[in-house]
Amino acid sequence: YLFVENTRYVRQLAVIALILLSFFELPSYCSPHRQCVAVDGTSASLSLSGVPYISPLPQFLFNIFLLAILIFFFIYDTLYLPGTALHIHPKRLSLLFSALVLDAVYVIAFAGYPPFRLAPFLRALLPLFYFHSLRECTTAILAVLNPFFDVVTIVALFTFIFGWIVTLVFHDVPEADRYFGNLVTGLYSAFTSLTTADWPMQIMAVLDVSRPSALLFLAFILIGVLMLFNVLLAVVYNAYTGHMEDLVVRKLQDRRYSLGLAYDVLTEQDGVVTLPDVRLLFDELRKNKKHSHMDDQQTQLLFTALDRDGDETISRDEFLGIVDALQLRFVLELENVSPVERFFPSFYHTEGWQNVAKYVRSKSFSYVIDMVMIVNVLVVLLESTMDLREKDTPKSVLIFAAIECGFSFVYILEMVAKTASQGFDRYWRDYGNRFDFAVTWLLLAGAIYALYPYTENDRTIVRYLVLLRCLRLFTLFAKMPRFRKLVQVFTVLVPASAPLFSFFFLSLYVFTAAGVEMFGGLIYRNNPALNPDNNQLVDAFVGNDYWTLNFNDMAAGWYTLFSSVIVAYLTEIAEAIAATSRFGSWTKWFFILNFVVNSLIVSNCVLAFVVDLFVMQDEDDEDELILSDLQGRYGSK
């Protein structure tokens, strides 16, 4: 089991690598005869979105190599640990593996140019087997679907009726023919109005003819955008939080159950759990990396903490607190360690060092560092203003780099002082400090690099690095009492949102794969279908120079769909694809589906998640008091 735990990262990395591999593979519309299309129409170029492609053979080898890793671990697990539920649905996983291997062989059979590839879709399923949090996130999103579609039905009917009315009223108006010429375009225009994608384009065409029609659109937008879409979000929020509450309750029940089983095992011999039993348990736990720091004294302490009624045995109820107690232990441990105390005990106890340590822990030290940071930001501002006004010389850049180095050394000194007085583990526990740590070393490297002979090419890198410093400003916020709670929310939010953002990425990835299969190679500058003289509908696409929005490869396609989701709906690319694709205006359903899935469902889930987390954090404020109270109680023992 420990082997599985320790190799979990290898498996997960292999899955991620497989998905990223899709971005470096040749799109399936390319062939040796018909080269991949670059946007500028030079079909020889392969740098569609600037991503370098891997040629068929190394691609095949890499693909097989990653698959081999996954399959090896899969077979190992099923052979040596048949009883444990390591893989959910092992049969489905083995099916998936065979499909992926078949796909790899199939690609090589076509010498790297297959007419159609299933791999991206299959690969998108892999993370569900390997990332528990992503699986949870998927079930949460699926739980939202049912109430979501109830509202969507109402929204769709509402859009249908509005589109119908508007078409009936305006289909005779030549200026609005493009938007409301017939029922199909009318309904589509009503839909795009609701997404506010082209707003206020549709209405402009109509407004010149009939001013009161503005009121009709106004009512539609008010009801649709401000009412229906908000109700949609409310429904998603309600379903999402409801699901999450159920999940937490179920998890707690599971934990109680498992701990109950463990307790039964421990009490098998003599019916009670005493100190030696717990010691035995912890000897086992110590084999697991996470708990390897535990020593005998701590076991004793933990036992005392668990044994609330002080009868030298642990009852079943007391045993259920073991997980909390295990986490508590770390806090206790961290409070005891300081490297100076550990390695130079004699020096640690001198009065001089104690004063230094006290000063470092004091507020005035932190103020001094904050002042240094502000001065540093002002220097950076000055430097970049000189850069923007083209007043900088190689000499000035050197001087600034030297100043930067000075600042970097101050920060390193701060870091050393802090770790020496608090201990590294405690320093590292704070996310702000981790950020400081990374930025400090990066900036020192950058500053030293800038001191080297100055070339124009290096400028961009130096610019990025210098401005990284400004991000340190955010750590200042964490120190202001007004912002402390907000920053705390962000430190919880960022790691907690990872599964949802991964899901968002994967969802777009699947849509992109489908888009590249269907619409790859359609968008290029001299495509006759994209001439505004032939087709009035693509003038916005061409006029705005949206050529980089295309499905000519995975990277470009992903970016196109991401842009669509961010602005809710992008009519321009939908029209351009509809004009060039052999599916005609049916392709718009692809973008409408993308809107529903990614803009409405996934984005609203992200929103629901953030609101839920924020509200929870607010409620937790009281719980935290209890926790710190608990810590205080156990610390005194």
Added chain:
Amino acid sequence: YLFVENTRYVRQLAVIALILLSFFELPSYCSPHRQCVAVDGTSASLSLSGVPYISPLPQFLFNIFLLAILIFFFIYDTLYLPGTALHIHPKRLSLLFSALVLDAVYVIAFAGYPPFRLAPFLRALLPLFYFHSLRECTTAILAVLNPFFDVVTIVALFTFIFGWIVTLVFHDVPEADRYFGNLVTGLYSAFTSLTTADWPMQIMAVLDVSRPSALLFLAFILIGVLMLFNVLLAVVYNAYTGHMEDLVVRKLQDRRYSLGLAYDVLTEQDGVVTLPDVRLLFDELRKNKKHSHMDDQQTQLLFTALDRDGDETISRDEFLGIVDALQLRFVLELENVSPVERFFPSFYHTEGWQNVAKYVRSKSFSYVIDMVMIVNVLVVLLESTMDLREKDTPKSVLIFAAIECGFSFVYILEMVAKTASQGFDRYWRDYGNRFDFAVTWLLLAGAIYALYPYTENDRTIVRYLVLLRCLRLFTLFAKMPRFRKLVQVFTVLVPASAPLFSFFFLSLYVFTAAGVEMFGGLIYRNNPALNPDNNQLVDAFVGNDYWTLNFNDMAAGWYTLFSSVIVAYLTEIAEAIAATSRFGSWTKWFFILNFVVNSLIVSNCVLAFVVDLFVMQDEDDEDELILSDLQGRYGSK
């Protein structure tokens, strides 16, 4: 006091009329020498946004007339009811009145063409004095401001750092000069990126030069739009619901306190509240219109309901239930009344009528009506398809109108049957029935009207009317168990959201008034400042034909700002105004402020309100059980 209650509507109507008057007044940039500007540049025309203007004298008279009404009531209230707190802050209100009268005089002193008008801003304050719900809504939004600005600070800093980085990196790129040429435009572009207004315009300019820069923008948008803006909403939601909970608690406390005082008054004489006391109380209450239906038998019933322990006196705790009991009484009353029973008691008790009434109340009757409705919608679909394909003849229109008449009569029959069997009050209690009632009569009128000789002009009206029928489809949803809860939410949501939407209207109104004062008359077709050849920045405005977006009068200005809010931020109009206004690019702050106030604060409050209401409705499901339990208990007595 009753007089005040009964004239409340007159006051409120006068306030609304005063605000609407602003839309029909000449904008202050107009003068007899320099006519108001119409979009097409013909300065003679006054129909800027199609709204007819009232000339100075009648405008003055109407203004004074409305003010006189309000001031009359104000003086009456302060003279005859000095003790009651009818007007909050009477001093402020009298100041406001004097300012408004001064403004009216000042306008007439300039013969209707004053250089500047304060009236719209002053008028916007009036509703706060006259609409209690709007005042509550305003305090709720003000309560949100404090935590809101904490997050906005972080968003602003984030935008600043990103804009700075992007400007530093891309200011040398000629293609991106328009967006990132200097620090000011760079920061502004970063801001518009974050609003996703021009997305993906800014990035397109940059993408052709450096593909990896897409990742920079991607990170910015991901963090900014999906994280920070969601946190912004979460903060608003949290603050809004927190404020609302406090409000409800405070209201309940107020009610307890007032009822306690009333109880003290009733017990002054003999120390207990008995049936005669309650009778006396209800005699007083009967003078108020709302409770005029009460008779002696009901008083008796109510007394029994209140006296829970059955000792013929009402204790203090029991008295606190009086408000709930008063509302309960109405339900009891409604259940007893049926017009047939009341007016034709002998007929009511015949078996035939009882069967009819039973059938009307049965499910199969409702199914039949639903089927008729669906057939009707299909007929409407057929009719409009013929219309769209230009296959309709005057004769076919007549035939369809006749069919429509037939359907209308069926609906009227249904209405009559329902009211006869249930009683009108009970029928009217259901929002769905009210909607049916209004639509049915309107459609009958429309159908009869269409039977009259057919002219092309009438077509549009008939089209609207026929499609109104489709809105009846929504009443079908209410009958499906799957959608019942949703429809219920909507019936609560629509009336409850009125104050918030009024606030939204007023907030836009104030911004519009400022916009018309500052930017009135700037946007017209042959304005040299709006020639794309002179100014590259206005090409989007001119290219999209956005001429109807302007501040040439109140109606157009309101519509312009509304459009801005709907799409979060409209760069096109901001650029056009900046190009024409004497304030130059400072005018963009006006639009940025509008974005912060209306797009971020007010829109997010609307969203918070909808989510809060939805979550509350969900929790109420349990409470409702208790209420119906209560009703059952009292109904049996």
